[in-house]
Amino acid sequence: MLFLIILILSFASGYFLPWWVVAIAAFLAAFFIGKTPTQSFWSGFSAVFIVWTVLALFKSIPNDHILASRVVQLFPLPHNWIWLLLITALIGGIVGGMAALSGVLLKRAFAK
């Protein structure tokens, strides 16, 4: 459930709000319905990981990945766009996961 909500919120916010809004979405969702720290972290992580992968591919596939193939050469990574996608998704995942973890921890702090 938490995973799904973060997923939907991240998708919805993805187009018009600053990138770090996913963190607020994950934080609030976990604050209200998060259960355990582990569950929250992985829900946040996987939801944002998936959303960012899908959003990036949504732009990159019709582009035949020509941009990603160029940009990856700016990074100390193997020259294959897939690595750039992985890094992108990982960063999103960690931010989402950490935010969700923070949300559930705060909830627990208030809980009796």
Add this chain to the structure above:
Amino acid sequence: MKFIKALLSIALTALLIWALDCKFGEIPPIGAFLNPSTGFWQNAESKHTLATENLKLPGLLDKVIIRYDDNHIPHIFAKNDHDLYYAQGFVTARDRLWEMDIQTREASGRLSEIIGSKTLDLDRYHRRMGMVYGAENTLKGIMANPVTRVMVNAYTDGVNSYIHQLAPKDYPIEFKLLDYEPEEWKPINCAYLLKLMSETLAGGSDQFAMTNNLKRFGIKDVNDLFPDYPFHEDPIIPVGTKWDFKPLPTPKPSAGFIAQMTEGIQTKEITPGVGSNNWAISGSKSATGYPILANDPHLNLTFPSIWYQVQLSSPTVNVNGVSLPGAPCIIIGYNQSISWGVTNVDADVMDWYQVKFKDNTKNEYWYNNQWNKVQKRVEVIKVLNQKDIVDTVLYTHQGPVVYETTDKKPAKGSENIPVGNALRWIAHDESDEFMCFHLLNRGKNYADYRKALTYFTAPAQNFIFASNDKDIAITPNGKFPLKFKDQGKFILDGSDPANDWQGWIPADQNPTVKNPLRGFVSSANQSSTDPSYPYYINWRFEQYYRGKRINDKLSVMKNATVDSMRRMQMDNYSILAQDILPGMLKYLDTTKMTAEQINAFHIVKIWDKHYAVNSIGATIFDDWWYNFYNEVWGDKFDIKGTYLKYPSYDRTEKLLLTEPNSKWFDNSTTPAKETCADIVAQSFYNSVNELVHKHGKPGPKWQWGLIKQTYVNHLANLPGFGTGIFAAGGRGGVINALRNGNGPSWRMVVQMGPNVKGYGVFPGGESGNPGSFYYNDMFNTWKNGELNELLFLRSATEPSVRVKTTLVLN
């Protein structure tokens, strides 16, 4: 405890987000750059495009239809001139916004604002040499003319209407990488583009080095080694052309100049090979009976390109060709009646004057036997993450004192700028070059061409012309100062009014030729005229090699077609090698050689003198000549701590061919007395040994295309955004003047006739976005030496299978 854990987690998350949103040194804000919502992924353009797009833009008077062809080249159809230039600004910004931004920042000395102290010296140099001052003056000229005022303002509005509709996710990728935002376009930015061209093409100076030469070697040797007219020449205006005007009296040399010349007083460098080709043949030489015109300007090759192809059409004009991103009009192109092109004139329009200040306050300087007030101009340079730098630049009536003391001069990169000298530069003057292009774009005949040229100040260009009236012409054109002979060959005494520029060569007395008997006109940056021209333009021009080859080819050409011209643009034949190779070979003695040297000798002996991509002879000759040249002059002119100018290739040729026992062959660092034969042989051995050491025995690894480094880099040298190194033929000094990252930046051939047909290509693509399919789609065509047939629509509704999308602006 629970609270501490929660707070710790929140703090850590916040810190993580902050770190991902921050720029560290040259590393872009990673989170902001990589996230798919607003980061670089948004710059990936889809291969699926809409057939028609409608946009509502403020400020347009009427509907504008823009048809994009298969190379994404816009063909703009507007109902009035205001809308035409508005739309040109809009579509250019859509494809090239970052290029426009970074170029104007560079010209105006504002790079440090976004990059930091790394670019401070460059910014300071541009401010101090008066780029901003010059652009302000040019803007005055533009705004004083109602035609160019409307044009530049409309273009500016068009650029801004594009910028205003951008959301951060739409910013070109370079803005995201460098983490800054596009800013409002201003009319002065169009003038900065002109200043940048002036800097590239007329912003070099060897006066300081020549003055040092004079001090070191004395006037006799300097006159011998740096003559005012070359050994070999084939001038642009054919020898024997009559000057049908009464020249103004030439100013008298100043007293100080004469003293310098007779007594031998002890007291940005010119980029060699910066140049271009153009030519036009008359109907008598072409297969169709109508003239053909060709032009290939040589400039730095970058992604995005310095050129942007566009067709501009309104009720007053229908013109096709290339524009400069950031400036209205077509710069090189054609319409239904005429075609034109440009190459650079190496005119001396940049002079240095020694300034004598009254005291250390530097409030007054000595001129015309009295103390005169120094003007002060304050330049504020904003620097990223630092306090503003406030720089006061002193101006005499001549211009800015670029570096008044040595400590103001950067440690490296400005060797050619003399300290304590005021700069008189044509690019500081009020001007209105856009009027020239406005008129050329609408030109119908030779008279229109001549009228247009009178508006062009700088950088002076050889304007070539062909028309459907079967006229061809060429004019080395710009505003040329009226000077005494050799005025500005050396640094001038700034206190003597006789050293000032004494007015101008009248525009209608600029050298020009129309329909010469030989049936063609051409230029390749060589001397504008033979010594019979009554005015002084410069003591040195680019050497004759490319010009001679062009003229040799054209004089024997008959029934020429577009393809003959295209093949000529790719010609790699070396006139230098033709001139000197036999003379060099005769000094070699195979009995004294190693096996590899003998091998190389036989290769270079039968070399066809073409710098072809797979030529091994080219590699050997090129290295040999390079070593020979340096062994002759190196010990005399490469002096630590003194900035000197080497004699030209042309003068070296003369030495080699006619003065085998000259004192200049003697290497001063050896006890023996060397002659030409010794240096020729020695440099041959050294070259072959060097090549063997680097590439093994003579073989496929010695091919010219592999030895020569050729590349097209991204404007910011971003790895992965350029071509990388590729194998290619050509060389500075041959028609196909392609070397390193410089060469034919646009190749164009236009067949005149009732149905004018243009062909052209530049290395790159229309879009500046590395995420576009049109970022480098024309590169291979260019590299293979082919040309695209240019789509030239007669009307907004003319059907064409090549039109892929239509953009309608309302």
